[in-house]
Amino acid sequence: MKIEVAQHCGFCSGVKNAVQLAKNSLEKQKNIAVLGDLVHNKVVMDELKDNGLVFVDSLDKVGNMPLLLRAHGTDVNLIYAAKEMGLNIIDATCPLVREIHKHARELEEEGRQVIVIGDRGHDEVIGIVSRLHDPYIIESPDGVDSSKLKQRTGVVIQSTQRIENVQNILPLLLTKSCDCRIINTICEPTRRNQTEILSLAKNNDCVIVIGDPTSANSNRLFEVSRSLNEHTYMVASKEEINPIWFNDCTSLGITAGASTPGKLIEEIVAYINFSNGDNKK
Structure with a gap:
């Protein structure tokens, strides 16, 4: 089975910058608070949580921790309230x-x-x-x-x-x-990725979209591909892959949402290659 990985997939610049800002900030601060997910990917968020990122559900629970604003934007009223409380704000909003x-x-x-x-x-x-x-x-x-x-x-x-x-x-x-x-x-990454998925879906027997179920852009890629190729599947980890999908598959296209880390893409591609004994195209 030939495997074609999309030329552009995984972290967009906005997500990459937000994650790096969080990591850099956690090197200086023991803990940093965030209201909701910084980015929509559980693998990424679990790693940041292990390094000291603290999930809170209200500003009252931020305490003395800096507050990290999420990549996809924040309600401006919440920002005003945080400033009135004198909180230290770290803005990871995508430019x-x-x-x-x-x-x-x-x-x-x-x-x-x-x-x-x-x-x-x-x-x-x-x-x-x-x-x-x-x-x-x-x-x-x-x-x-x-x-x-x-x-x-x-x-x-x-x-x-x-x-x-x-x-x-x-x-x-x-x-x-x-x-x-x-x-x-x-945004340009969305336009580019949605254009590339058209080719993947038309030119391969099966397509896998790697992304978290909460990721809007991952779900969009899945929707576009599925509308053209019924053998399109979305997975958040290698454990979700069903070998039956590849029974009659001679070519597989793989892409990933903008909040999917590169190491997860590599892990899944390596897993499929190993399972099928094929080399990547």
Whole structure:
């Protein structure tokens, strides 16, 4: 069985920077607090936890520890509260997410109602809308029909959104307002990875997406590939791999989400190679 690993997969620059910032900070501080996952990957978070990262569910439990802000952004009201409490804040927000915050505010300053295309409950979307006065979240084309939008609007997009979903939403939005300014804030790693997965899915018998089930971008890759290749599987570890998947498989494509560490990708590729006795393409 031939194995083709996507040219670009695993940690994006934003995740890599956030994880490195956490590691560097833990070398100086015994413990650092974080509200929720720094990045959406259990393997990464467990390693950081072993090195002193402490998960808390409220600011009251931070105590004297520095507070690490997550890569995908934080509700601005929480940041204000943390500053009022005098907490030492370490900001690991992805620079590309900060750009979305900037664009969204610019659109609002132009007098536009800001529409956010994204998953309503995702931390990144929560962070974006917390910085706006009258935002409107649209998750799918169905959400456009029931929307009550102003005639002057602006659009930003969750950085890890599925491109096809956005392409289906935008034409409908244009029928709802007469003056709509769109800023494509899907990040470059997402656009690149979703383009590469098209080739993997079409040119291989099977596809494996390596990623944590809580990772939005990993799930997007899985959705795109599965829509083209029914023999697409998503795993978070080598233990989740079922050898039956490869019974009639002569070529396997492998990719990974932007929060998947390189060592996990290497481990899974080595495991499959060893199990099948083949060499990587």
